[in-house]
Amino acid sequence: MSIQASAPGKLYIAGEYAVVHPGNEAVITSTPQRLTVTIKESSHTGLIHSQLMNGLPLQWYRRGGDLVIDERENPYHLIIAALKVVEGYVKEKGIPVRYYHLDVSSDLNNSDGVKYGLGSSGAVTIATIKAVLAFYGLKQEAKDPMFVYKCGVITHMQSGNNGSYGDLACSAFEGVIHYTSPNRQTIKTWLEEGLSLSSILTELEWPHLAIQPVLIHPSLRLIVGWTGEPVSTAQQLDNLNAPDDLKVQDMPLNLFSSLSNNLVRDLLPALASGNLTRLRFVLEDCRQLLIRYTTLHRISFETPKLKELVQLSKKEHLPSKSSGAGGGDCGITFTHRLTTAVNNRLISALKATEIIILPFEWEGAYNA
Numbered sequence: 001m002s003i004q005a006s007a008p009g010k011l012y013i014a015g016e017y018a019v020v021h022p023g024n025e026a027v028i029t030s031t032p033q034r035l036t037v038t039i040k041e042s043s044h045t046g047l048i049h050s051q052l053m054n055g056l057p058l059q060w061y062r063r064g065g066d067l068v069i070d071e072r073e074n075p076y077h078l079i080i081a082a083l084k085v086v087e088g089y090v091k092e093k094g095i096p097v098r099y100y101h102l103d104v105s106s107d108l109n110n111s112d113g114v115k116y117g118l119g120s121s122g123a124v125t126i127a128t129i130k131a132v133l134a135f136y137g138l139k140q141e142a143k144d145p146m147f148v149y150k151c152g153v154i155t156h157m158q159s160g161n162n163g164s165y166g167d168l169a170c171s172a173f174e175g176v177i178h179y180t181s182p183n184r185q186t187i188k189t190w191l192e193e194g195l196s197l198s199s200i201l202t203e204l205e206w207p208h209l210a211i212q213p214v215l216i217h218p219s220l221r222l223i224v225g226w227t228g229e230p231v232s233t234a235q236q237l238d239n240l241n242a243p244d245d246l247k248v249q250d251m252p253l254n255l256f257s258s259l260s261n262n263l264v265r266d267l268l269p270a271l272a273s274g275n276l277t278r279l280r281f282v283l284e285d286c287r288q289l290l291i292r293y294t295t296l297h298r299i300s301f302e303t304p305k306l307k308e309l310v311q312l313s314k315k316e317h318l319p320s321k322s323s324g325a326g327g328g329d330c331g332i333t334f335t336h337r338l339t340t341a342v343n344n345r346l347i348s349a350l351k352a353t354e355i356i357i358l359p360f361e362w363e364g365a366y367n368a
Helices: 077-092 121-133 145-158 166-173 185-192 197-204 233-241 246-250 253-273 276-296 303-315 340-352
Strands: 002-015 025-042 046-050 058-063 064-066 101-106 174-181 210-213 222-226 319-322 328-338 356-358
Touching: 002 121, 002 276, 002 328, 025 121, 025 166, 025 253, 046 197, 064 077, 064 166, 077 101, 077 145, 077 197, 101 121, 121 145, 121 166, 121 246, 145 166, 145 197, 145 210, 166 174, 166 210, 166 233, 174 253, 185 197, 197 253, 222 340, 246 356, 253 276, 253 356, 276 319, 276 328, 303 319, 303 328, 328 340
Parallel strands: 046 101
Antiparallel strands: 002 025, 025 101, 025 174, 046 058, 058 064, 174 210, 222 328, 222 356, 319 328
16 A cells, blocks of 8 residues: 655745744745655555655664654654654554555755755655555545644654744645744643643644635746755744844844734735735835844844845846745745746846746645
């Protein structure tokens, strides 16, 4: 028996950094680039194999029904964590656990294995969860994006992930989403108190959490430029805890969050109407707010290549900003599909600066 499941990558459009804190909002889009997990039943032992880890296989066993590995040989922490969360739920359902081989293939990195910054950690988590749920015959849960997302959040929390989990939401729901992050302390308390996974995943209401589809006008096109500069989102977020400088009082978290949330809400009607002028003003305000906030926290946000992408887009009067935590990875530019000459001119200019254009379509988006 062979089971296959996939999940897309993600790109942040607005709400970065603020959405890490509970109750704050972001707009995130999934990507056409996907990651696929294939599971085949086995006996006596299991293997995990992934392109993301240069094809290095990891063997695992069972001890008393629990999944066991040699941590000294484990580069697959998130996959293993996802397997353990799903199998915890499987055991609560009274389903016997089995052996299987798991293989990961991905479009979220280039031929040399370098990641594009499209959220491969979130995608591999979501695809793994969907595949294992389906492998155990839990097809209803595997098709429920909220259930899959919540399994992903528990996986990342138990792995020490310090993000907003917006990547998990986007990979689980697909399309373009308006995301409000949950109160992770509440979820952590539930886990520490030993509440069943079934109750946490299906019965309890997660404070602040909201995931809604976003309308995208059919005329809009998104140009995605990869700088070739990989960056660790976790390390960028770690830097938020660093400053001991009084300058941070110039932009306290509650002010930053309020400004960011207002801009996210302003963005929604502009995306629905396809109004490039309005998009240009809102995205530039987002960009300037992020630059100010990250500068105060001594975070490298807009690299020279990302700044060049924005400036070249501005020459064509197009809305543009970096996507995600900054410091490298991708920048985004909105344009209209029918302005072919402008689009081709911008793409040629970006390529001349060695920015790589990634294929992008609004796959799964909720078009107006």
